[in-house]
Amino acid sequence: MSELQAEVQNSTQQISPLRQQLKEFWFYFSENKGAVVGLFFFLFIVLVAILADVISPHAPIEQYREFILIPPAWQEGGNWSFILGTDAVGRDMLSRLIHGSRYSLYTGCIVIAVTLTIGVSLGLSAGFFRGWWEVILMRIMDIILAVPSLLMALVLVAVLGPGLENAMIAISVTYLPHYVRLSRASAVAENARDYVTASRVAGAGKLRLMFITILPNCMAPLIVQATLSFSSAILDAAALGFLGMGAQPPTPEWGTMLAEAREFITSAWWVVTFPGLAILLTVLAINLMGDGLRDALDPKMKRS
């Protein structure tokens, strides 16, 4: 046996399987440069959101009546106390953008948490119990999918009333089918495997089979889907805000900020440009990360 092989064997013996897995994950993830850049930008946004109160120069809803529509500091007429300028009622753009990151991340987290728990439970149960329950559940998911997601969300918000919380509920409902379908398919596929039969023969209960035996083995596609819906949730929440059905003014939500800025698109480019750029960069960072995750988690894509 060559030295190299011996070395590899040694190192695998020393570290625990979980750390080994993480190490392997990081190896594949870090091969994708874009994913690493995305990860660091995302961590930066998270940090900004956490420290929003500390780092933002002004309060996000404070109106400086004497500084209305001030351009960014580097432009003529700019003012260094308002680095990215002010909006139509004299609020500091930078502070609003910083606080806006909270709403976007909040939306993404809640939507993922809700859809992941409900969707996976429903999907696993459909794939596990089959029969009528599965048929009815899958038809309901088809119905949700038949309506374009944004339209569905709009109609739901119309029922529930405008607002960020209701927008999040509406978005969660429209994302549900993806998780249900994905986890049902995995559950059906895994259910036929020998290790599940072995566990069943050993006397494992239904819940244990569903969540402890099967679920960990179909996590990879779910994690990738979760990253994807994190970014789409941010986009859709912003779109609802833009249409006036999401977060309501004066909340510094990026989409809502854009809606307020619409009338100034020809006169004050900064009030339009920055919120959108913030959305684009955040979503892009998460999607870059998602690509890296998919490469690292999906064994089918590995090394291809």
Place this chain on the structure above:
Amino acid sequence: MIRFIISKLGLLIPTFIGVTLIAFAFIRVLPGDPIELLAGERGVSPERHAELMALFGFDKPMWEQYIIFLGNILQGDLGQSFITKQPVLDEFLTRFPATVELALCAIIFATLIGLPAGIIAAVKRGSAFDHSLMGVSLAGYSMPIFWWGLLLIILFSSPDMLGWTPVSGRMSAMFWVEPTTGFMLIDTLFFSEEEGAFGSAIHHLILPTIVLGTIPMAVIARQTRSAMLEVLGEDYVRTARAKGLPVGRVIGLHALRNALITVVTVIGLQVGVLLAGAILTESIFSWPGIGKWMVDAIFRRDYFAVQGGLIMVAGIVMIVNLVVDFLYGLINPRILHTR
């Protein structure tokens, strides 16, 4: 093949009934009494209230209401708009061509750029073109298109910048074009005497097309690339090369024909995305299509219009998906020739 279509159709009917159930429930779960809701802040007298309840059938038991509702839908009656007093179906149909025109242009734009770009990226895998295309398409996929639209308006429409393209509508106010087909490009080209109207129609289409086509373009480019990459590694591509065929034939025929099976499905699935995107795009560019109409209806609390629109849009998405399934079967011999 026939069995394949029938089985797909069989799935469609319960789904459509489900959609009508949602639309039916929509008005009834809104907080408050439906008539008061429809009347809005003006309010109605108790007599008028009872009269309206009877007129809309809200006084009947729920199941009976639903049967009547479903019966009306099957006869093409989607109710009346509460604001304009026009039949909802008519309102929908007059605006529908505008959306179809925009969506078709967008999907053609997206395919014309996305498909070849994806193919080239796959063939030249790892090249600078491949890397930049993947970067650009990921950015396109991440684009908040409502902002993208505003940005393009700033760049191309604002008189301070380029001032090339108009900001809103389908047609310059200088022209009056009688809708014949409802498709502005066709109407101005074949049925209108007005000079320059066709050019104006195209001019108005450019920005909305780009905005609406951006996400589908990114998706098509990425999916084409990965489908081609998968196919290029297949044994039959090696066989084609072993036959001494020219490169164009190996890639453009043997590989592409197989990759298209997935790509066509991807393009078909973009229809839902397009209709969702149309809501935003039409709002930005004041495009008089069903997207803007639905948003306006929600804001004006014209709930019958929202209800009817929901059913129509869902029906259209389902039909398009069926057509895509059919196309998928047509271009995939493995399904076509399975008995």
Place this chain on the structure above:
Amino acid sequence: MSLLDIKNLSVEFQTAHGMFRAVDGVNFNVDKGQILSIVGESGSGKSVSMLALMGLLPWTAKVTADVMTFDGIDLLSISKKERRKIIGKDISMIFQEPMTSLNPCFTVGYQIMEVMKEHLGGTKKELEKRAVELLGMVGIPAPESRLKAYPHQMSGGMNQRVMIAMMIACKPRLLIADEPTTALDVTIQAQILELLVELQKKQDMALVLITHDMGVVAETAERVVVQYAGQQVEKQEVKGLFNHPGHPYTHALLNALPERATDKHLPSIPGVVPGQLDRPKGCLFSPRCEFATDLCHATPPTTTNGVLCHYPLQDGVPTGHPGGQQSKVAGGNG
């Protein structure tokens, strides 16, 4: 002059861990109408060397050779376009997996006619007639009705027949068959081999048969090349090879044939073919060789009389081996 002449052919692949040499200094030639067999385990580089000849390797591969000529044409120096005129026409190749090697989107007839149209031309009617003829030749029943069939509607054996029909359509002078029977049922295997040999005789073409099955070699080939880990370890006439193998690897391979088993247990060769990261310093076969000495572990051997070995076997006994006549112990004593 030989039909195909290859001298010192090497193929290197660019990988994440540097260059990997999949084929290392292979020499052989094939005469008109001759059957040559290339034998070796998986990973011994037998397919790669043939794919290199066809120009079908991915761009990560680097092909070098002192000589690579077909019928006097230097395959290394001609352009890709000129090579495509030869590939599929004068040299053609059939592959291991008939089910995936045919394009699922086109009919069998189309795929056969396509190659003829490319190289020979002709009207649709002529091509169709010839395609039917070819399908009949490879033993497909009711060939007219099969023209419109898709690959997935037929069995693996039938698909391999189609593949053969497609590759002999232009009457090639050299046919390369890359493990043509491995993916097929045992009963079909013999039929396909018989068909290949029959066609080879009838059309007077040369045949290179890549296989890992010594039984197949014994039945069909005239000359044999044995490859191990990308290197050519032995080259001989088939009769000589079976009676007097010169390389310990060939010897071990032959001993692993059930027909030759003398013991109750079938002997096997311990270990696996070395990969990219565990290549031995000396002879590549030394870790698995029963006769290996320190010399074998330290220095790569050179070829003498077509055998790449420090101690070529003579009647099953290594010549010049320090352990003497009786030595069967690994490592020796020197």
